[in-house]
Amino acid sequence: MADERQLIERYQQGDQTAAEAIFRLYHPAIHSLAYRMLGGSPEVEDCVQEVFLRAFRGLKGFRGEASLKTWIYRIATNTCLNYLDKAKRRGPVDSLDAEVFEEGFATLGDTLASEERSPEDQVMGVELEEAIQVALDKLAPEFRTALVLRDVEGMSYEEVASVTGAALGTVKSRIARARTQAVRWLKDYLK
Amino acid sequence: MPQNCEECRSQLSAYADGALSMDENRAVHAHLIGCARCAEELADLMAVIHVIAALPPVPPREDPWAAVCFRLRREGLVRSRYMPRARWVAAAVVGGGAIALSWNMLFPPTPSQMADLDTYWREHASFSLESEPVHMGAPAVHAIEATYQLQGDLP
Amino acid sequence: MRPLLLGALMAGTLSWPAFAVSPSMEALVRSSNVPFQGTLVINGQTIVKVVHGSGDRRRQEILAPMRMKGDLIVDNGKTLWHFSPRTQKVDLSPTRQWGDRVADRIRLLTQNYRMNVLGREKVAGRPVHVVELLPTNGSRSSQRLWLDQTHAVPLRLERLSPQGKLLERTEFRDIDFLDQVDPELFLLELPQNVAVTTSVRLLSAGRTLGDLGDQVPFAVKLPSYLPRGFEGMDVQLFESKGVKSLHWRLSDGLTTLSLFMTDKEHQPVMPSSRTIDLAPKQKAHLLEHPGRRTLCWTANRVSYAMVGDLNEDELLKIARSTVLDD
Numbered sequence: 001m002a003d004e005r006q007l008i009e010r011y012q013q014g015d016q017t018a019a020e021a022i023f024r025l026y027h028p029a030i031h032s033l034a035y036r037m038l039g040g041s042p043e044v045e046d047c048v049q050e051v052f053l054r055a056f057r058g059l060k061g062f063r064g065e066a067s068l069k070t071w072i073y074r075i076a077t078n079t080c081l082n083y084l085d086k087a088k089r090r091g092p093v094d095s096l097d098a099e100v101f102e103e104g105f106a107t108l109g110d111t112l113a114s115e116e117r118s119p120e121d122q123v124m125g126v127e128l129e130e131a132i133q134v135a136l137d138k139l140a141p142e143f144r145t146a147l148v149l150r151d152v153e154g155m156s157y158e159e160v161a162s163v164t165g166a167a168l169g170t171v172k173s174r175i176a177r178a179r180t181q182a183v184r185w186l187k188d189y190l191k
Numbered sequence: 192m193p194q195n196c197e198e199c200r201s202q203l204s205a206y207a208d209g210a211l212s213m214d215e216n217r218a219v220h221a222h223l224i225g226c227a228r229c230a231e232e233l234a235d236l237m238a239v240i241h242v243i244a245a246l247p248p249v250p251p252r253e254d255p256w257a258a259v260c261f262r263l264r265r266e267g268l269v270r271s272r273y274m275p276r277a278r279w280v281a282a283a284v285v286g287g288g289a290i291a292l293s294w295n296m297l298f299p300p301t302p303s304q305m306a307d308l309d310t311y312w313r314e315h316a317s318f319s320l321e322s323e324p325v326h327m328g329a330p331a332v333h334a335i336e337a338t339y340q341l342q343g344d345l346p
Numbered sequence: 347m348r349p350l351l352l353g354a355l356m357a358g359t360l361s362w363p364a365f366a367v368s369p370s371m372e373a374l375v376r377s378s379n380v381p382f383q384g385t386l387v388i389n390g391q392t393i394v395k396v397v398h399g400s401g402d403r404r405r406q407e408i409l410a411p412m413r414m415k416g417d418l419i420v421d422n423g424k425t426l427w428h429f430s431p432r433t434q435k436v437d438l439s440p441t442r443q444w445g446d447r448v449a450d451r452i453r454l455l456t457q458n459y460r461m462n463v464l465g466r467e468k469v470a471g472r473p474v475h476v477v478e479l480l481p482t483n484g485s486r487s488s489q490r491l492w493l494d495q496t497h498a499v500p501l502r503l504e505r506l507s508p509q510g511k512l513l514e515r516t517e518f519r520d521i522d523f524l525d526q527v528d529p530e531l532f533l534l535e536l537p538q539n540v541a542v543t544t545s546v547r548l549l550s551a552g553r554t555l556g557d558l559g560d561q562v563p564f565a566v567k568l569p570s571y572l573p574r575g576f577e578g579m580d581v582q583l584f585e586s587k588g589v590k591s592l593h594w595r596l597s598d599g600l601t602t603l604s605l606f607m608t609d610k611e612h613q614p615v616m617p618s619s620r621t622i623d624l625a626p627k628q629k630a631h632l633l634e635h636p637g638r639r640t641l642c643w644t645a646n647r648v649s650y651a652m653v654g655d656l657n658e659d660e661l662l663k664i665a666r667s668t669v670l671d672d
Contacts, residue, residue: 003623016260016269023256025621028248035249045255052259056268132243151243154634156509157210176204182243183235190238190391190411209510224467234390237515241389245635248617306606306614308640308651310586314546314593315604315638315653317426317439 004068012060022059022068023052029153030076036148037080038087039137047083051076066162073153073163077145084141128189135185139178142166146174147182194222199229203236370477370498371455374491375448377498378402384470384521385409389514399527422532429534435541436534440548447579454599458483458575467492469501470518479600483574486601487513487637487655497523505637508657513637549590550583558583563590564609567646571667572596573660576603596654603654605664613649616642622662625669632658645669 010018027048034047055075062071136144142164149160150171161171199222205211206219223230263269383397393410401423408417418429429436464476474492481488485508492502502517550561555568561583572578575598582593591608619631619642630643641652641661645668652661 011269014268014270016264019263019269020256020260023259027256028250029620031251032248036246040249045251045253048251049255049259053262056259056263057266060268128242129246132246147243151240152246154244157208172205172210175208176201179204179236179239183232183239186239186242187235190235190242207512209506209512231390234387234515237389237512238391241391250617305587306589306591306608306612306649306651307587308614308617308642310546311591311593311604311606311614311651311653312638312640314584314606315602 005064008059008062008064008068011056012062019056022056026069026072027052030072033073033076033148033153034080036133036136036152037077037144038083039133041083041087043083043087047079048076051079054079070159070162073149073155074165077149077163081141081145131186131189132182135182138185139181143174143178143181146171147178150175151179194218196222196226196229199223199226200232203229203233207233207236207240370461371459372452373498374493374500375452375455377493377500380497380499381524381527382497382499382521383524383527385519386516387519388516393519397527397531399529399532403527403532405531418534420532420534422534427534429540434539435543437543437545439544439546450577450579451597451599454575454577454597455479456599458598459488459600464490466495470521472496472501472521474501481575481598481600483598485657486598489600492517494521494523499523507637513655545586547585548582549585551580553580554578555581555592555594557581558592562592564607564648565646566592566607566648567668568594569605569664569667571663573598573656573664575599601655603652603656606651606653608649610644610647610649613644614642614651624662624666628669630662630665632661641665643669 004022007018007021011022030051031044031048034044034051038044038047051072055072058071058075062068066074136148139147145164146160146166149155149163150157155163157168157171157175160166160175161168164171166174199219202211202215202219206216211219223233260269379400381399383395386394386396388394391411392408392414395407395409397405399405402421403423404419404421406419408414408419416431418427418431420427420429426439427436428439458481459479460482462478462480464478467474467476469492473495475495477491477493479489479491487508488506490504490506491500493499494501499521501521503514504512505514507513550558552558555562555566558581568578576596577598579595579597582595584591584593589608589612591606591612594605594607596603596605616631617633619633622630622632624630624643624645628643628645630641633640633642637655638653639656639658639661641650643650643665645665648668650665650668652664654661
């Protein structure tokens with residue numbers, strides 16, 4: 001977007017309103033992404049703030065080599081993966097496809113159950129949403145990332161590859177395998 | 192050359208995304224018509240893709256801009272410029288509705304005074320499938336589905 | 347056309363006139379008058395028992411998913427009833443017929459889409475022709491249809507994005523074609539103590555905005571740009587939750603767009619969405635859902651919401667054409 005280029009230029013000159021504009025443009029989506037990636041852990045807010053601080057620091061030297069969206073999502077994904085790494089706890093691993101499964105659990109089940117959800121938020125029924133998030137939490141980070149970027153964020157295979165830095169074939173394979181697991185886990189909720 | 196189930200299933204995810212070549216598409220297709228199990232697998236896959244795609248966005252509970260801005264200013268990445276009227280305008284332009292939002296907060300319209308996107312989506316769903324020449328009995332169901340999904344009228 | 351003709355003869359049907367040359371689009375549109383009953387599966391998730399009568403009368407009972415099981419939708423050609431046994435509520439709304447617009451539908455479809463025949467298969471145990479409807483106007487969604495060889499009724503539908511992504515797959519698990527349908531099926535008998543609601547009240551309808559005259563309580567400026575092939579089909583003025591809105595319905599024969607308009611002071615609350623500049627000091631908000639986009643903006647003291655399966659650029663062009671003189 002020509003618009004975004006102007007915003008970036010203005011930001012690089014130190015314009016605070018340009019920084020806020022960029023922030024407002026991406027904050028809702030990045031917050032959702034972090035929520036889905038971190039399983040609603042209380043660290044989501046910290047993670048998101050860190051994403052934007054890293055983004056703004058890096059934006060000073062940004063030359064437009066990628067689109068702003070790809071670039072911010074790349075930082076967001078990496079930051080989320082760092083948080084996941086730090087928060088990892090040992091736990092039982094499903095032997096069916098060990099590689100795909102995350103060692104350890106996220107805390108979402110409890111979080112969602114205790115959260116106050118307004119009627120407007122309950123667009124699909126908390127039970128199903130909970131089940132989906134638990135399924136996401138069970139996936140190993142790279143599979144979770146691929147699935148979230150593709151099916152939740154609606155990115156194309158190429159965009160996912162660009163954001164994660166993985167090869168296109170790897171992206172396709174991760175998405176397919178993540179979806180296969182998701183079908184297995186969510187089948188009961190859909191029938 | 193005819194596909195077996197294992198080959199077909201390995202391609203279903205890409206098939207659903209339109210990421211197969213024409214020949215690959217045809218091969219999957221040909222297998223699906225003869226194989227109820229793989230067809231069911233595709234149906235399950237599509238259902239899961241749809242529910243994941245329908246996950247609602249998760250809005251932040253508070254606005255962290257102030258905290259982020261504070262850090263940016265401290266690190267010398269931005270400068271604030273105090274412009275009384277212009278700033279109010281800038282905030283409106285930047286916030287894309289910030290003024291509307293503030294106005295709404297000061298003088299909240301009663302719920303009955305706001306048009307409803309849920310209703311618009313339902314009306315669109317009711318009409319659009321009806322108007323298409325493909326009238327498989329789905330139209331009203333899609334609309335109802337849309338209503339349930341969007342309005343959360345669930346047990 | 348020869349493979350089709352041979353196919354039809356081999357299948358032992360005498361339906362080839364329905365598929366002769368371009369009237370295949372016509373056969374498709376006209377097949378809406380064939381009565382049938384069957385079980386429909388939508389996106390592998392929603393299962394519906396359907397009875398379809400002539401004149402677009404319809405009765406649908408939802409079998410799955412659990413949260414909608416038992417819901418009944420009856421359209422008797424004049425009114426649409428939605429009954430939920432769980433909530434014991436019934437909601438009435440005006441029926442959404444095209445009625446006598448068959449000729450328009452055929453014309454638009456023929457103008458804006460090309461029908462390719464891909465082959466023959468079987469769906470729900472019945473022989474079908476597989477066809478695709480491809481847009482002739484650039485980047486639009488397309489459809490693949492499995493049409494019953496005898497009645498041209500679609501037994502399976504796949505809707506594909508311009509990039510070829512599968513957006514929707516709906517098919518009959520089983521289907522019986524009928525000579526006639528018991529008209530009692532299109533009457534809804536309600537248990538006592540059912541609460542009746544009318545969430546959408548139709549106030550007025552017409553082909554053009556002019557037909558509604560001074561019933562519209564706010565000044566309206568329609569977009570001056572429409573994507574190629576799209577035509578305004580009709581306009582409705584409805585009331586919902588105390589707010590009056592206009593619903594301008596546009597179609598290119600296959601893809602439908604809705605433009606909702608209401609007074610600026612009633613503009614809907616926006617969920618988290620992307621903000622796009624329409625013009626200096628004019629923003630629009632874009633929401634993306636699978637197979638559907640919503641663009642909302644305000645101009646000329648009117649709040650607009652455009653809903654449909656159209657790419658972002660075209661949606662923005664439509665929106666900008668309302669803003670130019672603002």
